[in-house]
Amino acid sequence: MSGPKNMNARERGRLAAEQAAARKRDQRILIAVIAGFVVVVVAAGIGFQAWRTTRSPSVAPSSSSVPAAPVTISDGRPIVLGSPQAPVTITLYEDFHCPHCAEFEEQYGPVIREAQESGAARVELYSLSFIDEGSVAAANAMACAAEAGFGQNYYLGLFANHTLQWRDEQLLDLAAKVGGSSSATFTTCVTSKARADWASSIAAAAKKNGVTATPTMFINGDLIDIQNLTPEALRKMITTASQK
């Protein structure tokens, strides 16, 4: 950083000051550019996520052969998915927007499905709706779909597309994608939130049953420790329960 040898002290001082000023200016420009970069990345990110949550359902789960018949929805009572005569009852408390529920479904869903399909178990679903408006809309639509007789596939579709916001159009679109009905009854049930009261009765029932977190699972009434579960262990538990 030394200037030419023949400079006098004053010139050297001036040069140093100029260099310092230039450095400072460069630094300010760099910081402004970086701040701009961060703002652009964040704005683009928000836009991207808004698009991801409002687009139409894109994942169609493989349809399951779980016995499907129209289910009666009654206040405080869960939705039954699978054969009503199955010896094992798997009670699930889930919110369609709860992140851990989606993970739970991904990890243990196939084992549960297997038991439902073989007739060993049925699911009693308490679809809670405490996270956001989308949870309420999804719980309501889930009840509508169960009543219309395609509850099982709709349930899979809701979790397979859990990043969606669950606006009415998305919920109706999902019904079409999972091979469900597009009847006026179902449409009205979804758009008018016809089962919203049932959804709140389910929340009250969960509270009464002492369930405070989702996902929560019971097998034949016994609380299962999900934290220390493996799919293999779950399979064994269901087999054991069906032999009792």
Add this chain to the structure above:
Amino acid sequence: MSSPAITEPRFAAVARWVSTGARLVLGGVFLVAGVLKAVDPQSSAAAVRAYQLLPNSLATVVGWGLPFAEIALGLLLLAGIATRAVAAAAAMLLVVFIAAVVSVAARGLSIDCGCFGGGGEVAPGQTTYGIELVRDAGLLLLAVWLVWQPRSWLALDRFAGARTGAPQ
């Protein structure tokens, strides 16, 4: 750099290596934390909502935007661009995170911080605020160190005119 490394005071030489490690660790953690959260917009929004500090619509926007801020800061740190300014921004963010977790603990809420994805409510016995705070405090320490000693190896800063904080 006109002066060879050998003539640097011993502390500066050591500090430069410490800063290199701090920059890579802090940048790596920010990048990973951001990516894990950005994967699931529903979770990241729900995670912010669970803190009950912001109105729902604002919490959603923060939940969507914050992971990308972390990704941007993480990339800048890993590249070593304007290290001092970026580390200062990271430090501010970490102070906000620490304050948010303290506030949640003080209000007796039971949530997962959602620091690396996930988040939301957990059973009352399953909170890990202590670990979360220690981790954030450790990262804050790295960020503050970098504000103090921004010069490091493998950083693009040395090619830019603005070598922030370079000792003369």
